[in-house]
Amino acid sequence: MFTQALLFLLSITPLSSQAPLTKRAFSNGPVITSNFPDPAFINVGGIYYAFATSNGDQNVQIATSPDFDTWTLTGSDALPTIPSWSTGKVWAPDVVQLADGSFVLYFAAASSTNTSLHCVGTATSSAVQGPYTASDTAFACPLTQGGAIDPAGFADSDGSLYVVYKVDGNSLGGGGPCGNGDGSYSTPIMLQGVEADGVTPVGTAAQILDRDAGDGPLVEAPSLVLVSGTYYLFFSSNCYNGLEYDTSYATAAAVGGPYVKASSPLLVSGGDGGALNSPGSATVGLGGAQMVFHSDAVAGNASLRQMWTAGIKVSGGVVGFS
Numbered sequence: 001m002f003t004q005a006l007l008f009l010l011s012i013t014p015l016s017s018q019a020p021l022t023k024r025a026f027s028n029g030p031v032i033t034s035n036f037p038d039p040a041f042i043n044v045g046g047i048y049y050a051f052a053t054s055n056g057d058q059n060v061q062i063a064t065s066p067d068f069d070t071w072t073l074t075g076s077d078a079l080p081t082i083p084s085w086s087t088g089k090v091w092a093p094d095v096v097q098l099a100d101g102s103f104v105l106y107f108a109a110a111s112s113t114n115t116s117l118h119c120v121g122t123a124t125s126s127a128v129q130g131p132y133t134a135s136d137t138a139f140a141c142p143l144t145q146g147g148a149i150d151p152a153g154f155a156d157s158d159g160s161l162y163v164v165y166k167v168d169g170n171s172l173g174g175g176g177p178c179g180n181g182d183g184s185y186s187t188p189i190m191l192q193g194v195e196a197d198g199v200t201p202v203g204t205a206a207q208i209l210d211r212d213a214g215d216g217p218l219v220e221a222p223s224l225v226l227v228s229g230t231y232y233l234f235f236s237s238n239c240y241n242g243l244e245y246d247t248s249y250a251t252a253a254a255v256g257g258p259y260v261k262a263s264s265p266l267l268v269s270g271g272d273g274g275a276l277n278s279p280g281s282a283t284v285g286l287g288g289a290q291m292v293f294h295s296d297a298v299a300g301n302a303s304l305r306q307m308w309t310a311g312i313k314v315s316g317g318v319v320g321f322s
């Protein structure tokens with residue numbers, strides 16, 4: 001009798017103690033506790049793959065997850081060989097899958113013409129984890145405007161492909177936060193159409209956003225998604241190494257804009273019950289339901305930027321958390 005009763009209790013206990021199913025990882029703290037800045041992610045065959053800025057050991061870091069919550073660093077390098085136009089310092093990668101099943105890695109890396117400025121490059125692979133082979137031609141390299149960083153791919157509903165990136169105007173160095181304290185440099189977010197190969201430009205790049213007084217020295221880190229006919233352009237404002245760094249978004253009815261900025265940021269320092277420090281450089285996945293971003297482990301110290309995940313809800317031009 002006793003054994004039967006115990007077995008019965010054991011069998012019902014998991015049901016009665018189940019956590020609410022709506023809870024996502026947002027309040028669970030960082031999911032990668034080592035330095036994993038400027039994260040992006042893709043889901044391939046039910047597995048999540050995240051990619052991040054160089055940690056010194058790998059040019060492009062990789063982590064994998066079966067469920068978006070539990071992540072494991074692979075320790076391998078998605079881009080073991082940098083292209084001849086670059087000297088390294090690989091930042092802010094993003095990966096997309098093409099219709100033929102192959103993959104494109106977008107990244108920023110220091111220009112060999114001027115190593116203090118970055119350009120955007122492309123690399124391709126038949127496998128999501130690479131190794132990716134970089135093109136020997138930079139994709140976007142406007143050195144006189146400060147170079148280009150923070151590329152991200154986007155596929156429109158009609159199948160047209162685009163790359164968004166930031167013209168890194170503040171790197172021209174005017175002083176103050178991120179070299180643009182007086183706001184004298186433009187830091188436009190650009191939209192560049194590409195062919196079905198994901199890498200060959202179609203026409204010229206168009207500006208779809210820029211900084212204004214409310215953004216401090218810059219806007220950067222664009223990530224574009226389409227949900228129910230509205231384009232959501234996520235971006236960060238302010239300098240990454242200050243507490244004002246944040247995650248915001250702008251919306252438009254057409255891919256080329258005009259984009260209207262939301263009235264207040266989505267993620268700010270002190271958010272999530274005080275846990276977030278300079279939360280930015282977000283990437284939003286297909287469908288606008290999942291987001292990765294980085295937050296500093298210690299307030300005001302950007303040398304350890306940890307990856308967080310959030311379930312988000314994108315509807316009617318407004319972004320919230322699920």
Ligand SMILES: *[C@@H]1O[C@H](CO)[C@@H](O)[C@H](O)[C@H]1NC(C)=O
Binds near residue numbers: 113115117171172173
């Ligand atoms: C590289 O670019 C920076 C920013 O414009 C400039 O100050 C510096 O002189 C440049 N260096 C070279 C070697 O051209």
Ligand SMILES: *[C@@H]1O[C@H](CO)[C@@H](O)[C@H](O)[C@H]1NC(C)=O
Binds near residue numbers: 301
């Ligand atoms: C910032 O954090 C790193 C460790 O991530 C530490 O080595 C460094 O001393 C910290 N800097 C300051 C100014 O506290």
